[in-house]
Amino acid sequence: MPPIGAQPKDYLLSVEGLTVSFDGFRAVNDLSFYVDENEIRVIIGPNGAGKTTVLDLICGKTAASSGSIRFRDKELTKMSESQIVLAGVGRKFQTPSIYDDLTIFENLEISYPKGRSVWGALTFKRDQAVKDRVQEVAEIIFLKDRLHDNAAFLSHGQKQWLEIGMLLIQDPELLMLDEPVAGMSVSERIKTAELLNTIIKNRSVLVIEHDMKFVEDIAHKVTVLHQGKILSEGSMEKVKNDPKVVEVYLGH
Amino acid sequence: MKLAFLSRRDVLFLAVLAFLLLVVFPFALDGFRLNLVGKYLTYAFAALGLVLCWGYGGILSLGQGVFFALGGYGMAMYLKLEASSVENTKIQSTPGIPDFMDWNQITELPYFWQPFHSFPLTLILILVVPALFAFVIGAAMFKRRVSGVYFAIITQAIAAIMTILIIGQQGYTGGVNGITDLRTLHGWDIRTDSAKFILYFVNAVLLLGVILIAMFVRDSKLGRILVAMRDKEDRVRFSGYSVANFQIFVFCLAGVFAAIGGAMFTLQVGFMSPSLTGIVPSIEMVIYTAVGGRFSLFGAVYGTLAVSFARTSLSESFPQLWLLGLGALFIATVLFFPNGLAGIWRDYVQPTVDRVLKLRGKPSDPAWEAGKSSTAPAE
Numbered sequence: 001m002p003p004i005g006a007q008p009k010d011y012l013l014s015v016e017g018l019t020v021s022f023d024g025f026r027a028v029n030d031l032s033f034y035v036d037e038n039e040i041r042v043i044i045g046p047n048g049a050g051k052t053t054v055l056d057l058i059c060g061k062t063a064a065s066s067g068s069i070r071f072r073d074k075e076l077t078k079m080s081e082s083q084i085v086l087a088g089v090g091r092k093f094q095t096p097s098i099y100d101d102l103t104i105f106e107n108l109e110i111s112y113p114k115g116r117s118v119w120g121a122l123t124f125k126r127d128q129a130v131k132d133r134v135q136e137v138a139e140i141i142f143l144k145d146r147l148h149d150n151a152a153f154l155s156h157g158q159k160q161w162l163e164i165g166m167l168l169i170q171d172p173e174l175l176m177l178d179e180p181v182a183g184m185s186v187s188e189r190i191k192t193a194e195l196l197n198t199i200i201k202n203r204s205v206l207v208i209e210h211d212m213k214f215v216e217d218i219a220h221k222v223t224v225l226h227q228g229k230i231l232s233e234g235s236m237e238k239v240k241n242d243p244k245v246v247e248v249y250l251g252h
Numbered sequence: 253m254k255l256a257f258l259s260r261r262d263v264l265f266l267a268v269l270a271f272l273l274l275v276v277f278p279f280a281l282d283g284f285r286l287n288l289v290g291k292y293l294t295y296a297f298a299a300l301g302l303v304l305c306w307g308y309g310g311i312l313s314l315g316q317g318v319f320f321a322l323g324g325y326g327m328a329m330y331l332k333l334e335a336s337s338v339e340n341t342k343i344q345s346t347p348g349i350p351d352f353m354d355w356n357q358i359t360e361l362p363y364f365w366q367p368f369h370s371f372p373l374t375l376i377l378i379l380v381v382p383a384l385f386a387f388v389i390g391a392a393m394f395k396r397r398v399s400g401v402y403f404a405i406i407t408q409a410i411a412a413i414m415t416i417l418i419i420g421q422q423g424y425t426g427g428v429n430g431i432t433d434l435r436t437l438h439g440w441d442i443r444t445d446s447a448k449f450i451l452y453f454v455n456a457v458l459l460l461g462v463i464l465i466a467m468f469v470r471d472s473k474l475g476r477i478l479v480a481m482r483d484k485e486d487r488v489r490f491s492g493y494s495v496a497n498f499q500i501f502v503f504c505l506a507g508v509f510a511a512i513g514g515a516m517f518t519l520q521v522g523f524m525s526p527s528l529t530g531i532v533p534s535i536e537m538v539i540y541t542a543v544g545g546r547f548s549l550f551g552a553v554y555g556t557l558a559v560s561f562a563r564t565s566l567s568e569s570f571p572q573l574w575l576l577g578l579g580a581l582f583i584a585t586v587l588f589f590p591n592g593l594a595g596i597w598r599d600y601v602q603p604t605v606d607r608v609l610k611l612r613g614k615p616s617d618p619a620w621e622a623g624k625s626s627t628a629p630a631e
Contacts, residue, residue, distance in 0.1 A: 059490060085492035097487040099480040106476050111491045115473055118501045121493075124473035163487075170491060 012037050012204045013058070013174055018067035020057060027053045029228035031067070035174070040205045042215045044239075045225035046249050051208045052094065054225070055176045058206075059091040060084045071174065082116070090172030094179050094208075096159035100152035104143055104162060107151050108134045111166040133169060140198055141165035142191065157188035161195060168199050175199070176206045181214055193217055212250070224249060262467060265550050266460070273456040283445050290452040290520045292560035293459055295320075297513025298537040299544065299552035300459075300466050301506025306538070307546035308475060309502045310482030311399070315407030316510045316537045318414045321529030322382040323511025325418075328431035328524035329365055330374040331442075335435040351433070356423030365424075371438055378515045379508055386507035390500035397496075399485075408531055415530035430525025434518070442519055455516045459553070462509055466549050469505065478502060510537075539582045545594025554593055 013035040020028045028050045035041050043051050056062040058069055060081040069076040074087050099107050112133060115124035138144040141161040146154070151162060160180060167175055180196065181189045193214060196205075200218070209215050215222065215236065222239045224231040226249070232242040239245055258266070277289050298316045306312045338347045344354040349361050367373045389410065393403055418425045426432070434442070441447055469475055481488045481495055489495045518524045527533070536559075544555020559581070567574040589595055 061486070061490075080494070081489045082492050082494045085490060091490050093487070093490075097484050099483045099487070101479050101483055102476055107480075109473070110477060110480055110488070113492065116492045117494075118474065118497050121474035121477055121498070122469065122472050126473075166487075166491065 014070045020065045040220045042207045042219040049225040050228040088173035090167040091176045105147040111170045137165045137169045157184045174204045178208045294513040294517040296553045296556040298510035299540040299556045301509035302541040303552045305506035308478040312404045313407045314404045315411040317529045317534035319382040319507035319510035320514035324514030324518045324524040326378040327515040327518040329368040331434035352426045358423045382507040382511035383504045386504040390503040394496035394499040411534045415526045418526040432523040545592030548594030551594030
């Protein structure tokens, strides 16, 4: 919780009183939390706790019923999805969301932060800076030898990496990852943790994850959601020993 | 024009098509048949638009006839006004207005006909009116995230409404007969054989120009965004693009292409009527595109020619069976050759050609490659 008297603008992201209801069901109920610059925050919680909905609300995929989401000095609840991206928020989806019909190079290039208007896209030049950056990112995501293959031919884990790479090239200030290691093999998981440790530098990250080992490795702070509300928040150590958390989530 | 964006294979295809349209057809065919080919090629403009809009962008429009008509009627209105000089129409009760207006007791040229006195203004309106109309439809639909089947149905409804409107407003539009008895373009008689010959070339060159524009769009980042949007709309949206703007753009572009075709139809065939605006011609345009291969610009041209030739020859012998045949062709294409003629070419002919010519075209066409893995159309 923020110290009393702190100004909201001290935080990169301030979510306050956020509520969304679907046909009367409050998936997220009066939720407030704050994310610092360069903080890695992990959201955990049982199925249906509203974790993905929180990310949907922040990135504009779902409209909030009430409450506010402030990112720096911008109110995200009033902005369109693409404006939110331009403001510096990036989102990775739960299932790998990549363009199967394009090559890995082209997948990455689309996320390159230039030429995002219709005219900009028509006149976009694939210059050396773009090529170098794509090359650089492809190397980080272990796909540099496959730049000109179609993304459809990648394995599940590689697709996850590609999407992470697309976000990396987008260079958001706040990166939101929805279960980045779900469905991965053990070796892929280790590589992904390594990858995430590279890309979380100089930015804030909001991660949803079930893999507790993974959470322990990366989290600065953990927020436990339950039925759309915060059950517990703090360091991993604190959260792990919270009897409420053990009962609804970790105990299983 | 800078052509650096074209791959070697594209240049070769373009050269072959240009040779076919500008040399082979004019020499091999008599005047009547050449004019017929010219008429077919006007539909190819609409098919080219559909390749970008439907094949690449995944937006199936069943109303391209509307834009074809907007272009066609624009040109017809200009020609009709020129043919309705006071001199030519002195037997009418109101000389100087089109004959069908006179028959419908209209005594004054309606305001929306006025700009079509001017040829430059007509040319501008032929491009601007369809673009604006597509923009309005596109903005209304895509900003509300209407897509897929719903969009297709709405465009089809618009085609139906357009036809009803044209037929109903006989005094302003010429009704079910359309606008007929067109004579001269800026004083130049378009009914003579030599005029038809020249118009054929104008049409062919315009078509090649439109193909170049379409290639430019396809090979730009915008082309890749269209493919990406078709596949994962949300990912594109959450990568900072306004998806609706891109959909509106490609829909407008397809509309303008169709309108150019419509204007050239009027010039070459000498009339424009609601039989070319409605649901059936709109769906035929989709069939041309599907048969040619909806991911292939050249396929669209060859598909249009092939289906139109088949239509002419079959409907001469079996007028009742033709529509059934067309339906069967569409079903067969979707089931067995989802990538159309272009797919057959790529899978069976291209490898041999490549071996002979030792061409190593770069795989510049992503949607194309996609066709290999998917067996059914996206919509």
